[in-house]
Amino acid sequence: xxxxxxxxxxxxxxxxxxxxxxxxxxxxxxxxxxxxxxxxxxxxxxxxxxxxxxxxxxxxxxxxxxxxxxxxxxxxxxxxxxxxxxxxxxxxxxxxxxxxxxxxxxxxxxxxxxxxxxxxxxxxxxxxxxxxxxxxxxxxxxxxxxxxxxxxxxxxxxxxxxxxxxxxxxxxxxxxxxxxxxxxxxxxxxxxxxxxxxxxxxxxxxxxxxxxxxxxxxxxxxxxxxxxxxxxxxxxxxxxxxxxxxxxxxxxxxxxxxxxxxxxxxxxxxxx
Numbered sequence: 001x002x003x004x005x006x007x008x009x010x011x012x013x014x015x016x017x018x019x020x021x022x023x024x025x026x027x028x029x030x031x032x033x034x035x036x037x038x039x040x041x042x043x044x045x046x047x048x049x050x051x052x053x054x055x056x057x058x059x060x061x062x063x064x065x066x067x068x069x070x071x072x073x074x075x076x077x078x079x080x081x082x083x084x085x086x087x088x089x090x091x092x093x094x095x096x097x098x099x100x101x102x103x104x105x106x107x108x109x110x111x112x113x114x115x116x117x118x119x120x121x122x123x124x125x126x127x128x129x130x131x132x133x134x135x136x137x138x139x140x141x142x143x144x145x146x147x148x149x150x151x152x153x154x155x156x157x158x159x160x161x162x163x164x165x166x167x168x169x170x171x172x173x174x175x176x177x178x179x180x181x182x183x184x185x186x187x188x189x190x191x192x193x194x195x196x197x198x199x200x201x202x203x204x205x206x207x208x209x210x211x212x213x214x215x216x217x218x219x220x221x222x223x224x225x226x227x228x229x230x231x232x233x234x235x236x237x238x239x240x241x242x243x244x245x246x247x248x249x250x251x252x253x254x255x256x257x258x259x260x261x262x263x264x265x266x267x268x269x270x271x272x
């Protein structure tokens with residue numbers, strides 16, 4: 001579990017580093033000061049962007065690591081609330097192991113992000129670079145997203161969500177999810193592990209390009225015939241030239257299906 005999380009985090013770091021490097025050369029930025037400077041001298045877009053991509057990469061790892069650790073905590077609390085021990089056949093619950101693995105892996109990922117963040121911050125201070133920020137302009141309106149995740153027990157998840165952006169930070173909508181088992185031994189009841197339909201709420205904390213977010217879902221699972229709920233923490237990477245909340249979403253999610261179903265996953269999503 002820890003190894004899988006660290007591998008995924010490495011891939012995410014490479015992706016966000018490549019994606020963020022565009023900020024060094026982008027003439028279309030949200031800051032009027034940066035836009036004015038970028039058109040006055042040919043070399044200024046590069047100088048303005050010095051260190052920004054490193055800070056963004058560091059923040060991505062910090063926020064994502066913290067999100068994985070928080071998901072581990074949520075897994076432990078939810079698992080403890082749902083666990084019903086059988087005195088006639090005592091067993092070892094798995095949720096404490098998942099919680100500890102999430103906390104350990106999340107802590108390691110966050111620590112890896114610190115040197116990127118501080119190195120980039122030093123570069124920004126040296127060259128006078130600025131963060132790109134987003135206001136409410138052009139951020140309100142209808143939006144949708146597609147998400148894919150890998151989780152425990154061994155499954156692949158796909159989600160489609162549609163709704164409305166109430167400004168730059170708050171989203172509310174509805175979605176449908178599908179989970180299929182990747183291990184044949186888990187398919188004794190069929191390949192479909194879960195099929196929930198749910199309402200979805202998501203709040204991004206801050207107006208900068210890379211910010212943490214928290215999300216919650218509530219609905220009904222039509223495969224397991226039970227109340228479905230989900231709690232997720234993650235990192236939002238706003239698209240520089242995007243409108244209406246176009247972003248990448250990297251997160252960790254804990255899901256609960258009453259009376260006793262539980263799953264945790266790492267996910268990546270794209271909103272448009």
